[in-house]
Amino acid sequence: MSGVDDERGANRLAAQTFMQMMVEAFQDGLHEVASLSRWLLATLVVINGAAALTVLPLKMAPSVKLAAAVAFLIGILAALGAALWSLYAFKRVSIAAATMVGYWLKVADDGQRLDALEATMKRHLDQAVGSRATHLLVFASVTAFLVGCGLAGWGMLT
Secondary structure, eight states, X not given: OHHXXXXXXXXXHHHHHHHHHHHHHHHHHHHHHHHHHHHHHHHHHHHHHHHHHHHTTXXXXXXXXXXXXXXXXHHHHHHHHHHHHHHHHXXXXXXXXXXXXXXXXXXXXXXXXXXXXXXXXXXXXXXXXXXXXXXXXXXXXXXXXXXXXXXXXXXXXX
């Protein structure tokens, strides 16, 4: 019987340790990601918006001017899409974190750990944190900005 008690005691200790570490890491990561995300997305919206306004008075063919302005507008929309997707990803992270906290509280109470559930929760948390859609939309915004700059430069030279 002492083997079962020892295992439960070890699981309770693991739960208390992991839960505290997870909460601290989540809070630290949340503050850092939120700050970087706001900075990056605001910058993308501003540079694309400023570029769209800057290209309007330039002397170039109207079709090239329109194409450059549309590229910058796509850059703005992609940055806003990245911001909205980040909010959705944060919701997923919050749900996964709440599930994990509830699980570790249960483990701390009865000492039963479920390896499959731990692996599933970790996978969901990793997917939510490493959102490819946000990265893709940020890349699209930067690419649209560069395309708009190229079009504006080409239009001024012709």
